[in-house]
Amino acid sequence: MEEKKYTTTDVSKKINVSDRTVRRYIDKEISKIDGKYMLSEDAYNFIVNKYSSDNSRTTHGQPADTENNDDEFDIIEAFSQEEYLEFQKRLTEYPLLKEKIEESKDRLNESKEYIQTLLNELDYHKKTYHKHLEMHQKMIDVFQQRNFIEAKEKGLDQ
Template sequence: MSYSTKDIAKILGVTDRTVRRYLKSFISFDNKGIEVSEKMLEILIKEYNSGQETDNSGQLNEIPVDYDIVEGFSTEEYQEFQKRLIEYPVLKQELEYHKKSAESHQRQMEKILSIMQERNLLEASNNPNFLKK
């Protein structure tokens, strides 16, 4: 929908001339073409990007606010991150294996300790000097 300067003036409750003056602060016409202010450029960029998911470099224009933490990655860091995500299931399996292996070693060490204590008691009971004390 388009609005004339008179329509805008009615909406804002100002004169037509005020609207024209305000628009001239955003846009100027000369023999070379059209020049826009920095503020107008920001408005144009925002409007242009509002309907697009990515810009020319492939980066997202707007970050969803569904997340508590947003982290930026360089291309190299992101590739490393992807590689780690792919490796994760294998590393998780290896970790479970080593955990079970460590538990098994712990049980074996407890058995060895128990056997050594029994052996020491047996040797001590066979020692005649042990009974004299």
């Protein structure tokens, strides 16, 4: 089955830029100097990742796994097309998920502050309520003393 091919116009419509911009993007990624194609690191990695998975694995790994003289990479692992797409999806989701986590942390901190404010207000109202109870009790005591004094003056205490 032949792989579908796309024109620069197809790409420009998909990413909503001009056809000329897409050609500039391609020129950034692939150029021809002295008859040799020069690839950007992204283009190089794309081609290596896409076509190295076509090689069949042996018990010693893929040829690139065992013949890599580049000390930059300690581990090289081939992805299946499905695994690569899932990996790519996770990489693109990461910044969004990280942002959502930070927003959740902020909302949690705001909620904690709000709850602490409510607890402080509740404590204030509780103390105020107890002060009012104290005042009312004192008023009741004063009225009882007054009534007792008036009853004694009128001789009603006997």
